[in-house]
């Protein structure tokens with residue numbers, strides 16, 4: 001028996017249920033990745049990380065005796081072509097819930113049926129598969145995080161799948177694929193490097209710091225979060241294995257970190273129940289009359305709004321392909337609640353730059369901030385200046401990313417327009433607010 005394991009966003013060999021199951025039952029295993037034009041080209045940062053992760057996956061598979069077959073084209077057509085050429089009787093893939101992935105799975109199932117092959121879907125993209133817990137146990141998805149977290153926290157988890165010792169390759173499998181291209185250039189000069197090896201190294205290092213997470217995760221200048229999101233996004237790390245490792249460590253820091261990982265699962269189950277998440281408001285009454293203001297949008301995108309904490313976040317995004325969570329909240333709130341620009345425009349800009357950018361988490365969080373989604377207090381106000389004073393009390397985060405303000409010491413950097421000589425700085429005055437009160441203009 002021969003099985004094709006189609007890799008998608010699960011680019012690892014540890015705790016990979018589909019790979020482990022295929023190795024347990026099949027005589028030959030063909031690990032496959034399809035470079036699908038429908039997914040490439042949306043973000044140079046993610047394309048770069050993906051290619052690095054594929055090179056690392058290939059190395060991990062080779063150590064175990066197999067190789068990664070790489071094809072280019074439509075994922076379904078190429079998978080079926082490889083499966084037929086390999087004489088495979090089954091295809092294994094990790095279950096995913098975005099609209100794109102759901103359609104891909106449906107098409108794959110139809111084609112597999114037509115060619116008398118089996119298609120098996122496996123867990124591994126989330127800690128708990130979407131739908132495994134549901135409100136009142138009656139199906140449907142949770143719209144509010146706290147009850148979801150309570151159910152999630154006490155749910156039984158599957159065992160981690162051991163990495164296969166040896167993967168029996170199909171003879172001549174190399175002839176089925178094309179060469180893996182060199183990683184393309186990303187847009188962000190300080191982007192993280194992709195791959196399971198790097199992800200595992202970072203996880204080990206992170207576990208040594210996790211104790212401080214509870215108190216420190218909002219301290220913007222200290223950078224005391226895990227920065228594992230991109231590795232989870234591409235499945236270089238198994239979210240279940242990350243949760244298990246944190247729980248083994250124990251303590252309030254680990255507990256707070258596990259709770260954040262539950263947000264990730266939360267938005268996947270929201271997306272499974274509401275596949276239009278990137279386009280339509282979940283709470284239609286929250287989708288107010290957004291303004292289209294090209295000038296404001298461009299200023300926000302390029303980090304020139306004149307509100308330093310916002311500009312620092314937007315520039316971190318472009319420099320690193322990552323932004324601190326607190327900065328994501330502040331920048332998104334400024335765009336939607338003060339500038340009154342459409343959350344979909346902000347979402348699109350984040351999606352271009354974020355290496356961890358994925359539909360469920362990006363859209364779910366944007367809708368939360370804009371008040372169109374799962375926030376139980378959709379009208380909450382984020383005062384960017386107060387946020388800055390609280391979470392960047394000395395102004396170090398701002399000075400790190402906004403060199404025009406690097407010479408202003410201490411927290412005064414958050415309101416440079418109050419300083420004598422402001423006009424001489426190459427830095428704009430704050431944009432006019434069109435929504436919530438322009439808090440920055442207060443004396």
Ligand code: FAD
Pocket residue numbers: 217225226227228229230232233257260261262263264265267323324325326328329332350354356357358359361362363365366369
């Ligand atoms: P840590 O603080 O170390 O958290 C650990 C993990 O928990 C993260 O890696 C992530 O997988 C998960 N997590 C933490 N916070 C959230 C959250 N609010 N929602 C969902 N998962 C969370 N996260 C993404 O992974 N992809 C996105 O596209 C994305 N877009 C966002 C857009 C906006 C407007 C906002 C406000 C948040 C967004 N987030 C997104 C959530 C969060 O900002 C990032 O997951 C986090 O900053 C990643 O850094 P970290 O790995 O150091 O996080």
